[in-house]
Amino acid sequence: VKGRMARALVRVYAMAAKEARHILRDPRTLYMSLGMPVLLLFLFGYGVAFDIDRIPLAVVDQDRTASSRQLVRALTASRELVDAGELADPAAALGAFRQGRASAALVVEEGYERTVLAREVVPVQLLVDGADALVANQLLAKAEALVRAESQRLARAEVGARTPPVQVKVWTRYNPEGRSAFYMVPGLAAYLLAITAVLLTALTIAGEWERGSMEQLFASPIGRLEIVLGKLLPYLALGLLEFLLVVAFGMTAFDLPMRGSAIALALLGLVFLVGMLGQGLLVSVLAKNQTVATQAGVMSSLLPSLLLSGMIFPIENMPLPLRQLSRVIPARYLVHGLRGVLLKGNALDVLWPDLLALSIFAVVVIGLATARFQRRLA
Amino acid sequence: VTAPVRPSARVQLAAVFRKEVQQTVRDRRVMFMLVVAPLIQTVVFGFAVDYEVDRVATVVVDPDRSATSREDARRLLADGTLRAAGEARSADAASVAIDEGEASAALVFERRAEADRLSRRGQEVQVLLDGTDPNRTTVTSGAVSRFFAELGERLARERLAAEARAPAQLRPVPRVAFNPGLETAPYMVPGIAAMLLVIVTTFTSAMGLAREREMGTLEQVLVTPIRPLLLLVGKMAPFVVIGLVVVTLLVGVGTWIFAVPIRGSLGLLYLGTILYLLTTLGAGLLISTMSANQQQAFLGGFLFTIPAVLLSGLMTPILAMPGWLRPLTLVNPIRWYAEIMRGILLRGAGLADLWLQLLVLLVIGLAIVAAATLRFHRRLG
Numbered sequence: 176v177k178g179r180m181a182r183a184l185v186r187v188y189a190m191a192a193k194e195a196r197h198i199l200r201d202p203r204t205l206y207m208s209l210g211m212p213v214l215l216l217f218l219f220g221y222g223v224a225f226d227i228d229r230i231p232l233a234v235v236d237q238d239r240t241a242s243s244r245q246l247v248r249a250l251t252a253s254r255e256l257v258d259a260g261e262l263a264d265p266a267a268a269l270g271a272f273r274q275g276r277a278s279a280a281l282v283v284e285e286g287y288e289r290t291v292l293a294r295e296v297v298p299v300q301l302l303v304d305g306a307d308a309l310v311a312n313q314l315l316a317k318a319e320a321l322v323r324a325e326s327q328r329l330a331r332a333e334v335g336a337r338t339p340p341v342q343v344k345v346w347t348r349y350n351p352e353g354r355s356a357f358y359m360v361p362g363l364a365a366y367l368l369a370i371t372a373v374l375l376t377a378l379t380i381a382g383e384w385e386r387g388s389m390e391q392l393f394a395s396p397i398g399r400l401e402i403v404l405g406k407l408l409p410y411l412a413l414g415l416l417e418f419l420l421v422v423a424f425g426m427t428a429f430d431l432p433m434r435g436s437a438i439a440l441a442l443l444g445l446v447f448l449v450g451m452l453g454q455g456l457l458v459s460v461l462a463k464n465q466t467v468a469t470q471a472g473v474m475s476s477l478l479p480s481l482l483l484s485g486m487i488f489p490i491e492n493m494p495l496p497l498r499q500l501s502r503v504i505p506a507r508y509l510v511h512g513l514r515g516v517l518l519k520g521n522a523l524d525v526l527w528p529d530l531l532a533l534s535i536f537a538v539v540v541i542g543l544a545t546a547r548f549q550r551r552l553a
Numbered sequence: 554v555t556a557p558v559r560p561s562a563r564v565q566l567a568a569v570f571r572k573e574v575q576q577t578v579r580d581r582r583v584m585f586m587l588v589v590a591p592l593i594q595t596v597v598f599g600f601a602v603d604y605e606v607d608r609v610a611t612v613v614v615d616p617d618r619s620a621t622s623r624e625d626a627r628r629l630l631a632d633g634t635l636r637a638a639g640e641a642r643s644a645d646a647a648s649v650a651i652d653e654g655e656a657s658a659a660l661v662f663e664r665r666a667e668a669d670r671l672s673r674r675g676q677e678v679q680v681l682l683d684g685t686d687p688n689r690t691t692v693t694s695g696a697v698s699r700f701f702a703e704l705g706e707r708l709a710r711e712r713l714a715a716e717a718r719a720p721a722q723l724r725p726v727p728r729v730a731f732n733p734g735l736e737t738a739p740y741m742v743p744g745i746a747a748m749l750l751v752i753v754t755t756f757t758s759a760m761g762l763a764r765e766r767e768m769g770t771l772e773q774v775l776v777t778p779i780r781p782l783l784l785l786v787g788k789m790a791p792f793v794v795i796g797l798v799v800v801t802l803l804v805g806v807g808t809w810i811f812a813v814p815i816r817g818s819l820g821l822l823y824l825g826t827i828l829y830l831l832t833t834l835g836a837g838l839l840i841s842t843m844s845a846n847q848q849q850a851f852l853g854g855f856l857f858t859i860p861a862v863l864l865s866g867l868m869t870p871i872l873a874m875p876g877w878l879r880p881l882t883l884v885n886p887i888r889w890y891a892e893i894m895r896g897i898l899l900r901g902a903g904l905a906d907l908w909l910q911l912l913v914l915l916v917i918g919l920a921i922v923a924a925a926t927l928r929f930h931r932r933l934g
Contacts, residue, residue, distance in 0.1 A: 207852050215860060222864045222881075224873040225688040246723075269730060273902040275892060278872075291721040298726045305732035306899040307740050309604045309688065310870050316695030319725040323702050326723035330709075333720040338675040340708040343701035345694045347684035348651060355687050355873065374855060378848050465847045466760050469854075470586040473756060474594070477859070478748075482598045487868050489686065492603040500597075515654075518685050525653055 186397045190405020194379070198409055208375055209417055212367040213424050219363045220429050223487070224355035230314050231259035233268055233277035240288035246299070249325040250281060255317045265302060272304035279303045279314050291329065349518045356429040361513035362486030364421045368444075369451050369480040369506040371417065375410050376455030377472035381465045399548045403541060407452050414448040426517075434520035443512040443526065446533040450505045451476075453540035460547050480506040508533050559778045569779065569787025573761075577791060587757065587795055588802070591749040595742065595803050599811050602741040606692035610638035611658040612647050619667035625678075625704070626660060634696040635660075647681060657683040658693055670708075731816075731899050738811040743894040744867040746803040747887055750826075751833045751861060753799070754792050756854045758837030761788060763850035766841075781929050785922070789834040796830045797823060804898070816901030825893040825911060831918030832886035835925055842928040867891050889914050 198205055232251060236243050251258040259277040262268055268280035282300035290297045299322050305311045350357040383389040392402060422440070425431055458475060462468035482488060483497065484506035490498055501507050508529040515521035515529075523530065559565075577583055613626050630637045638656045641647040647659035659681040663669060670676035680697050684690045706722060713719040732739055765771040774784065804822070807813035840853035862868075864878070865887035871879060882888045889910045896902035896910075904911075 201848075204848065204852060207856070211852075211856060218860060218878070219863050222874045222878045223869050225869055226691070227870055227872045230872060269900075270906075272730060273896060273900045273906040275896075291723075294719060294721045296722045296724055299723050301725055301727045303727055303729045304900075305729035305735050306895055307870065308732060308735040308737050309740075310872065311729060311732075311735055312604075312606070313688070313691055315727055316691055316699075319699060319727070320695065322723050322725040323699075323706075326706070326721075329723070330720040334713060334718055337709070338673065339705040340670050340712075341676050341678065341701050341705040343678045343680060343698055345680045345682060345697065347682045347690055347694070348648070350684035350687065350690075353684060353687040353690055358686050370855065370859070374851060378851060382848070465851075466764060467580075467582050467586070469756060469760055469847070469851050470583070470590075472851075473752060473854075474586065474590055477752065477855075478594060478598065481862075482601050488602045488604065489689070491608075492605060493601050497597065497601050501601075514685055519652055519654075519683075521652070 183398070183401060186401045187405045187408070190397060190402060191408040194406055195409040195412075197379075198413065205413075208371050208413065209420065212364075212371055212417055212421050215367055216360065216363055216421055216425055217428060220356050220360045220425065223359050223363065225309070225313075225358075226353055226355050227310060227313050228254045229257045230255065230279065230310065230317070231277045232256040232318075233259045233262050233271050233280040235262045235265055235268065235280055235282045237264075237285045238283045238287040242288035242291050243283040246283060246287070246322075246325055247281065249328070250318065250321050253321065256314075256321070265300075268302045272306070277304070278307070278310055279318065281318075294333070357431060357518060358514070359486075360425045360429050360431055361517050362484070362510045364425050365447075365506050365509035365513055366480050366484065366486050367421060368414070368418060368448065368509070369484075370476050372410070372414050372448055372451035373455040373458070373472050373476040375413065376406065376452050377458045377468050378465050379406055380456060380459035381462050381468040382459075385464055400545045403453075403456060403545050403548065406456060407449070407541070410452050411448055414452060415445065418444040418448065422513075431517050433517055435516035436522035437516075439512070439521070439523045439526050439530075440516045442523075443509055443516075443530055443533065446530060446537055447505055447509045450533055450537035450540055453537055453544055454505075457540055457544040457547070460544050479504050483507065484510050486510050502532070503536070505533055505536050557778065559780075562780075562783055565779045565783045566787045566790070569784055570790050573788055573791045577795075583757075587753055588799060591746075591753055591799055592802055592806060594749060595745055595806055596810060598745050599738055599742045599807070602745070603737045604688060605735070605737055606689045607633055608636040609634060609658050609689065609693050610656045611635040611660055612638050612641045612650050612656045614641050614644055614647050614659060614661040615666075616643075616664045617662050617666040621670060622662045622666045626662075629660065629697065629700050632696065632700065634693060644679070644681070651681060651683045657689070658697075660697075736812075739807075739813045739899060740895060741868075742807040742811045742813050743804075743898055744891055746800065746807065747829075747865075747891050747894055748862050748867060749803070750796055750799065750829065751887055752858055754796055754830060754833045755837040755840070755858055756851070757792060758789065758834045759840040759844075759850040759854045760837075760847055762838060762841035763844050763847045767846050782926050785838055785926060785929065789831075789838070792834055793827060793830045797826060800826045807898075813898055815898055817897035817903060819897075821904060821907070822894065822897050825890060825897070825907070825914065828911060828914040828918055829886055829890040829893075832914060832921055835918055835921035836886075838925040839921055839928065842925055861885055861887050865891060883913075884917060886914055886917050889917075 234247050236247060250256050262271060262280060265282050271277040280302040282302055301318055303311050303314060426433060458472045459468050462471055483501040483504045490501050512526050512529045515526055611630060615622050615626060629635060635658060641650060644661045650656045661679040663677060666676055678701060682690055682693055710719050729735060808815060836857055840857060841850050844850040844853050864882060865885050867887060871882055893907055893910050896907050
């Protein structure tokens with residue numbers, strides 16, 4: 176038995192050495208797979224963000240008094256909203272939204288100053304372009320806070336400063352400055368790893384079929400599982416290198432903290448890579464040619480990992496069937512694990528379910544790839 | 554000996570067109586990937602994309618257990634943004650619940666909440682938030698702040714009214730145009746359609762030419778009298794037709810399932826789609842002229858589509874990008890097409906509003922196709 180194991184290991188090693196030579200012989204692919212994720216992480220770390228400021232606010236001032244001008248200044252003086260020009264009437268605001276010149280319009284009705292001086296409750300109209308709900312929600316939160324601040328300033332001017340009866344203090348943990356990069360960079364790192372892993376392996380077996388070299392492999396004594404493992408190992412080494420590179424780069428370029436357990440992070444990364452590389456191999460085994468393998472590889476990694484992993488869109492918002500579907504997307508667990516370790520200081524005592532799920536995925540995918548391989552031999 | 558007569562451009566184009574159509578339609582799986590897969594993905598992802606912050610799990614720490622603190626917690630948790638996720642004994646216990654992901658927010662009252670409110674120094678309520686997701690943080694803290702600010706204003710006003718000196722109070726009255734429910738799907742589904750179109754068409758055209766080169770059939774085509782530009786145009790044409798069919802289906806699914814409105818002209822949408830496909834198919838051709846085999850074309854396709862999708866304003870607003878990165882979106886066809894689609898469908902924008910976007914797409918498309926043709930010529934020489 177010992178001798179058989181040893182011979183199997185030799186065959187896996189031979190396969191891996193052959194595949195490694197393939198990789199090294201094509202330096203363009205090698206540089207792309209190592210350099211691309213780092214470059215993209217840099218661009219996306221800055222570019223994929225939610226914290227909006229300088230939202231263009233158009234102004235319809237029908238009052239044209241000192242008070243109304245003061246209100247406009249109060250809203251647009253901050254960095255959060257900027258003055259996007261005057262409009263004649265509220266109807267013109269829709270035109271400005273259509274042309275993308277403004278995301279909202281402040282409408283100060285005639286008689287504003289009079290009502291303020293009469294010490295009444297004054298409605299302040301905010302016309303919002305709701306098409307983009309994300310911008311609209313943040314804009315509403317910011318504009319309403321600014322209007323309330325102006326209201327308090329007016330009150331102080333009239334009745335003097337008083338301690339309000341209720342005050343709220345908000346403590347934001349993990350990411351007190353609300354930096355998008357803290358949230359997005361772990362997600363992006365997981366995403367970029369997911370797609371490079373699949374695309375590294377998606378074409379390798381399909382390519383052997385297409386070039387006819389698969390028959391030659393079958394003529395040799397190597398077994399199916401040994402082919403799969405031999406194909407996997409060199410890419411796993413490459414993937415681990417890339418994982419280190421991406422995490423290290425993300426931490427230095429975006430000042431990400433590392434509050435939790437590095438061992439948990441390493442384990443999650445390793446098992447995740449085995450699973451994603453296995454998924455690429457499975458696609459490659461199932462597809463007859465490289466064209467189909469490409470499309471299937473793209474469809475099974477590019478979008479699901481982007482949209483169902485919780486990287487951008489929160490999983491808890493999804494309807495139940497999709498929440499269940501997201502459980503078979505490995506990126507989901509790495510996104511959660513990376514955020515947990517880096518930002519929240521988690522270790523394996525909290526993250527073990529993620530590690531378990533990733534392990535199950537890896538075993539199932541590699542098992543499937545081997546099993547499907549067998550059927551094509553006949 | 555007379556030189557052989559080159560067939561007319563129309564004949565050349567028709568020949569390539571026919572061959573491409575046959576090759577594409579013949580393989581059922583390719584057709585499935587091109588037409589059915591995007592449809593399924595639109596439905597699935599249409600349900601998945603939802604930024605709306607609601608039902609944030611909140612634990613309550615209420616050592617006061619007074620009528621006012623209970624009433625405040627009940628009303629705050631009932632307004633939709635937050636939902637109750639149980640009680641915690643202390644602020645520390647609440648932090649642990651946040652660390653372990655059982656809750657995302659904690660509402661902490663002080664021991665003498667009710668008494669403080671009536672006293673001169675006022676009541677202080679603390680809110681702990683899991684700040685990992687900045688969008689959720691902004692909206693949650695906005696909702697909590699608004700609730701207590703309104704409460705404080707009302708109480709202060711009542712007291713001052715008792716002394717007959719209540720000041721003016723500004724009350725924000727939001728009116729939301731085009732999407733009153735502030736739902737994510739009507740905005741995101743057109744974006745997903747734009748994304749699926751670029752993925753399907755760029756990869757197909759990049760792989761198509763690379764495959765011919767790898768199999769050696771490209772050389773056979775090149776010894777025929779066809780002109781390179783016509784060859785490229787003929788290769789793109791069937792996919793423009795497929796793209797238009799796919800757009801029609803996706804918009805149909807969008808209106809039918811996700812209540813995406815169609816407020817503008819569909820003709821303008823098709824015009825925009827044709828210009829967009831010119832850029833995406835052209836990009837695929839350009840990638841294939843730069844790659845030696847299918848694997849490189851595949852990588853090149855990724856290298857183009859992923860940044861183009863993520864830096865287009867499609868998923869996250871362009872407003873949130875830093876100033877130095879925004880100019881990059883000017884040459885990104887997805888940015889312009891997303892503006893066209895969302896403008897036409899949601900805001901009812903017309904040619905007068907969108908001429909710039911259409912013009913930019915045309916310029917980008919012509920530039921890409923010209924670059925692809927030039928490179929193609931050079932590789933032949």
